[in-house]
Amino acid sequence: MSFFHALASPANAQFTPPATHTTRPSLQGSFGMAASTHWLATAIAQSVLERGGNAFDAAAAGAFVLHVVEPHLNGPAGDMTGVLTTAPTAAEPHPAPQIMMGQGDAPAGASVEAYKALGLDFVPGAGALAAAIPTSVDMWLNLLITHGSWELPDILAYAIHYAEHGHAILASATATIARVKDLFTEHWPSSADLWLTSDGQVPAPGTTVRNPEYAQVLRELAAASAPDSAGAEATSRAARIQAARDLWHTGRVAQTIAEFVKTPHRHADGGDYAGVITAADLARECSTFEAPASVEFRGYTVSKIGAWGQGPILLQALKILDGFPDDHLDPSSELGAHTILETLKLVLADRDVYYGDADTDATGRVLEYLLSDEYTAERRALITDTASAEFRPGTLPAELLSLLPGGSAFAPPLITADEWAQYAAAHAPGAGQGSGEPTMQTNDPAVQTAADGTHRGDTCHIDVVDRWGNAISATPSGGWLQSSPTVPGLGFCLGTRLQMTWLDESAPSALTPGKRPRTTLSPTLIQKDGQTVAVLGTPGGDQQDQWQLLLVLRLLVGEYEPQQAIDAPAFHTNAMPASFYPRTWDPASAVVEDRLGEAVIDGLRARGHRVTCAGDWALGRLSAITRDPATGDLQAAANPRGAQGYAAGR
Numbered sequence: 001m002s003f004f005h006a007l008a009s010p011a012n013a014q015f016t017p018p019a020t021h022t023t024r025p026s027l028q029g030s031f032g033m034a035a036s037t038h039w040l041a042t043a044i045a046q047s048v049l050e051r052g053g054n055a056f057d058a059a060a061a062g063a064f065v066l067h068v069v070e071p072h073l074n075g076p077a078g079d080m081t082g083v084l085t086t087a088p089t090a091a092e093p094h095p096a097p098q099i100m101m102g103q104g105d106a107p108a109g110a111s112v113e114a115y116k117a118l119g120l121d122f123v124p125g126a127g128a129l130a131a132a133i134p135t136s137v138d139m140w141l142n143l144l145i146t147h148g149s150w151e152l153p154d155i156l157a158y159a160i161h162y163a164e165h166g167h168a169i170l171a172s173a174t175a176t177i178a179r180v181k182d183l184f185t186e187h188w189p190s191s192a193d194l195w196l197t198s199d200g201q202v203p204a205p206g207t208t209v210r211n212p213e214y215a216q217v218l219r220e221l222a223a224a225s226a227p228d229s230a231g232a233e234a235t236s237r238a239a240r241i242q243a244a245r246d247l248w249h250t251g252r253v254a255q256t257i258a259e260f261v262k263t264p265h266r267h268a269d270g271g272d273y274a275g276v277i278t279a280a281d282l283a284r285e286c287s288t289f290e291a292p293a294s295v296e297f298r299g300y301t302v303s304k305i306g307a308w309g310q311g312p313i314l315l316q317a318l319k320i321l322d323g324f325p326d327d328h329l330d331p332s333s334e335l336g337a338h339t340i341l342e343t344l345k346l347v348l349a350d351r352d353v354y355y356g357d358a359d360t361d362a363t364g365r366v367l368e369y370l371l372s373d374e375y376t377a378e379r380r381a382l383i384t385d386t387a388s389a390e391f392r393p394g395t396l397p398a399e400l401l402s403l404l405p406g407g408s409a410f411a412p413p414l415i416t417a418d419e420w421a422q423y424a425a426a427h428a429p430g431a432g433q434g435s436g437e438p439t440m441q442t443n444d445p446a447v448q449t450a451a452d453g454t455h456r457g458d459t460c461h462i463d464v465v466d467r468w469g470n471a472i473s474a475t476p477s478g479g480w481l482q483s484s485p486t487v488p489g490l491g492f493c494l495g496t497r498l499q500m501t502w503l504d505e506s507a508p509s510a511l512t513p514g515k516r517p518r519t520t521l522s523p524t525l526i527q528k529d530g531q532t533v534a535v536l537g538t539p540g541g542d543q544q545d546q547w548q549l550l551l552v553l554r555l556l557v558g559e560y561e562p563q564q565a566i567d568a569p570a571f572h573t574n575a576m577p578a579s580f581y582p583r584t585w586d587p588a589s590a591v592v593e594d595r596l597g598e599a600v601i602d603g604l605r606a607r608g609h610r611v612t613c614a615g616d617w618a619l620g621r622l623s624a625i626t627r628d629p630a631t632g633d634l635q636a637a638a639n640p641r642g643a644q645g646y647a648a649g650r
Contacts (some may be wrong), residue, residue, distance in 0.1 A: 012557065014326035016333055018564035023640035024647075026563040033636035033649030034058060035623035036462040037073075037539060040167065041065045042638070044158045045464050046648040048150070055470040056084070057150040059462055060140045063476050064159035064218070066460045067492070068211060069167050071481045072176040073539065074460045076214070077134035077257070078478025078495040079103045081305050081521040083292060085532045086147060087469035088629075094530030097303045099290040100474065102139025103497065104132040105357070105516045109276030112503045112511050118273060123499045123511060125581025127267030128275025128484050130496035132517055134257075136476055139287035141245040145238045146289065147470075152241050153222040160222070163215035163491070170644065171205035173481075178202045180482045187266035188485040191493070195481055213491030217253060245285070253490060254282035260487045261494070268581060275484075277494070292525070295371060297322055298556050300533070303525045304545075307367040308357040310579070311522040314545040316347040318552070319376040320383075329557050331550045332568060332596065334603035340553075341573050341590055341609065342383045344546055346392060348576035353393040353409050356508025357516040362403035363508075369400055387608035389588035391576075406506025412577045417584045458539035458621065461523070465535060465625045465634055473523035473535035475544070499581040520579050524548055526556075531629030538622040538639070542579050546572040547620040555626070562624045562637035569595040570619040586610075593619050617641045625649075 027033060032055070034045035045062035049055070059082075067076050074080075082100030086092075115123060123130050144152065177184075177195050181202055184192035194211070197203055225244040227237075235243075248254070261275030292303035293311060297318040304311030320343045321329055330336035354366055369375055379394055391414055401408050415423070459477035478495030486493050500518050501511035509518040522544045523537035534555065538547050547570055554565035570593050574586040590609040592601060594616045605611050623638040623645055636647035 012326060012559050015330045015558035018554070018558070018560045019567060022563045022567045024563055024637070026561045027636040027647050027649050029634050029650040030467065030632050031650045032464070032466045033625045033634045033647065034062065034462070034464045035625055035636045035638040035645070035647035036062055036066070037460045037621055037623070037639070037645045038066060038069050039644070039646040040069050040162070041462055042646045042648050045462065049464070049466055053150050054148065054468065055464040055466040055472050056143055056147040057155060058466070059464045059472045059474055060144055060148065061155045061158050062462045062464070063140055063474065064156055065162060066462065066476055068159050068162045068214065070170070070173070070460050071211075072173040073458060073480055074136075074476045075479025075481070075483070075492045075495070076137050076217070077131075077492055078136045078476065078480070079132065079134070079497050079519065079521065080136045080139055080474055080476040081309060081519060081523060082139070082143075082472055082474030083303055083305070083523050083525040083535070084147070084472040085470070085525065085527070087466075088531065097292050097294075097525050097527070099292050099305050100139055100143060101288045101290050101305070102135045103309065103516050103519045103521070104135035104286045105514050106132060106498055106501070106511060107277040107281040108513045109278070110498060110511055111513055112505055114276070115503055115511060118271070120269065121503060122269075122581055122583060123501055123503065124267040124269045124271075125499045126483055126496055127265060127273065128261040128277065128494050129267060129273050130498045131261075131275060131277050131484065131494035132497040133277070133281050133284060133286050134479065134495060135286045136478070137248055138245060138285055141241055141248070142287045145241045145245075151227055151237060152225040152244055156218045156222045160215050160218045163211045163218065166208035166210040168206045169203055169209045172642070174202055174205050176482055183266065190486040190488045191481065194486045194491065211491045213489055215491075217490055220252065221247060249283050249285060254279055256489055257282060257487055257494065265485050275494070293367060295319055299528060300556055301527045302552065303527070305522060307355045307363050308516050309519040309522060310351050310355065310542075310545060312355070312367055312370065313344075313347040313351050314522070314524065314549055314552070316350060316370055316376070317343050317545070317549050319371055320346070320380045321553070323377070323380050326557055329553050331553060331571070332600070334600045337571060337596065337600060337604060338387070338607055338609070339383060340549065341571070342388060344549070344573050345388060345575050346379050346382060346394070348542075348573070349391050349393040352412050352577055354396070354404070354508060356510070356518050358405060358508045359403065365403065366396065366400055369396060370394070385607065387588050387590075387604075389575075389608070391585075391587070405508055405510060408506075410504070410507045412502065412507070413583070414577060415582070415584050416586065420582045420584050458541055459521070461537045461539055461621065461623055463535045463537065463623050463625045463636075465532075465627055467632070469532065469627070469629075469632070471525070471532045471535050471625070471627065473525060473537050475521040475523050475537050475539070477521050477539070500579045518579065520544055522548070524552070526552070528629070532627055533629060534624060534626045536622065536624035538620055540621065542574070542576065543572045543619070547622055551622050551624065555624075562626055562635050566620070566622045566624065566637050566639055569593040571596060572619065591619065593617065621645055623647065
């Protein structure tokens with residue numbers, strides 16, 4: 001029985017009962033649990049716990065393995081965000097949550113003016129112009145310095161093994177390589193050398209693939225921090241890991257990247273450009289620990305990254321839904337699905353108009369208002385019995401509008417997929433190659449490639465809770481193999497997170513040197529009375545907080561156990577400008593799993609939703625770990641879709 005189910009008495013009759021049988025059991029134990037989007041990362045994280053490492057050691061080891069085994073979904077030059085709490089102690093019985101801010105900002109040469117001078121209207125979805133400063137590795141090293149217990153060589157040994165000796169490549173990875181094979185052979189020869197076979201073919205699923213160049217990068221980091229290296233035994237563990245961190249920023253990796261991007265290469269819009277990132281940009285340590293944004297919902301505290309990313313859309317949605325009766329919150333019913341979809345449209349519109357890495361004080365004040373009871377009530381009143389096809393951001397008071405970059409609400413261009421196709425054909429033949437993370441993700445390898453070249457992948461996720469009560473949820477992403485050409489000698493490519501910025505100075509998320517793009521990476525922490533009771537998250541771009549909302553509602557209100565909640569049918573909306581290139585939107589859309597049921601789907605259509613059925617097991621890659629603070633009992637669950645995500649523990 002889950003912690004949440006134990007709290008609920010009598011049973012909540014307002015929710016559709018959870019399925020009697022699940023694809024897997026919710027794991028139960030008290031020693032430690034791990035869950036991730038790849039079974040190897042989960043196994044590695046659990047092995048670290050078994051060998052005495054804490055949750056932060058385990059998550060870091062698993063994350064470096066994800067760089068190797070999910071290269072089409074993340075890489076070392078990408079980005080990540082995480083949320084964590086340390087174990088309660090007598091001195092600190094209620095440790096404050098911390099955000100791991102591993103999202104790099106824009107290089108000094110990346111500006112609206114500079115990119116428009118190249119004839120661009122959008123930041124391309126692939127190519128070095130879209131590269132923010134790589135911060136994922138820096139953040140993991142920062143975490144190990146601050147909260148870890150293991151030496152870095154021990155953490156990296158797992159990833160070095162798989163990079164050097166190989167792993168069985170996923171079918172979804174080979175499908176991605178197949179989609180961009182021509183791009184590799186015609187324009188990105190260094191990527192062809194790494195990802196195609198010796199005779200220039202796409203590797204078959206299950207083929208053993210190796211990445212010796214990345215293994216060497218990791219060996220260099222391990223050597224820089226080895227306790228038995230010259231003089232290192234006289235330094236602290238933190239200083240040894242800092243030495244590796246310094247090497248990452250200023251050594252061979254940074255110098256090689258800075259030199260490589262000087263050569264123009266093909267971008268997603270069909271043009272050839274050099275990158276703007278420099279050695280000076282790469283030398284900056286961007287990762288930090290921050291306080292989260294949080295709301296109270298049904299007696300629980302839910303914590304997310306701030307409004308420089310999309311995390312607060314989950315908080316806004318929970319605030320709106322908290323004012324409805326329970327029967328409006330059931331994702332498996334017509335009324336619940338409709339209410340949730342309409343809520344999501346409202347909060348996503350606010351995201352696109354008001355979220356961004358603007359002045360810290362301004363961003364905080366705007367978010368405080370967006371989460372206020374007064375504003376929430378105004379937004380809730382807009383939800384009717386029928387589906388809206390409008391883009392409806394809320395209205396801020398004049399004094400808050402004056403704090404925004406343009407002094408007023410930003411108006412993002414609302415471009416449909418058909419309109420984008422016409423634009424691309426007129427502006428850049430071949431545009432769309434190597435485009436970015438999608439607005440709809442499926443788990444069927446047969447449909448990972450769309451006819452228009454849209455990538456049907458997403459990103460990665462890992463959750464770990466240890467026996468002491470340390471807990472972490474993290475979402476690594478970016479730097480996927482189709483992002484930009486592989487950097488020779490390094491075995492990985494740059495990320496493309498800047499595609500999420502607008503080439504419009506009036507936007508809170510405008511491309512601005514030193515400012516972070518508005519990331520979609522958005523893990524979740526839930527607490528009750530100051531104690532951690534759940535960590536959870538998912539890949540999925542714009543869908544991350546949408547799918548997590550369904551999970552949170554089913555856990556906190558619907559009495560579902562974790563695996564029941566993850567297995568339950570999912571849905572989302574695309575009725576917002578996509579965060580990823582080419583930034584299209586689909587008004588009144590609702591993408592659903594067929595298992596939602598004919599009656600519910602027909603009811604949504606009757607209300608005006610434009611429903612797309614994605615398949616029975618198509619949406620979401622959620623994982624979660626729950627913890628009963630009174631007993632230390634744990635439960636863990638992972639997404640069965642795609643037969644890739646797994647939980648482990650005891």
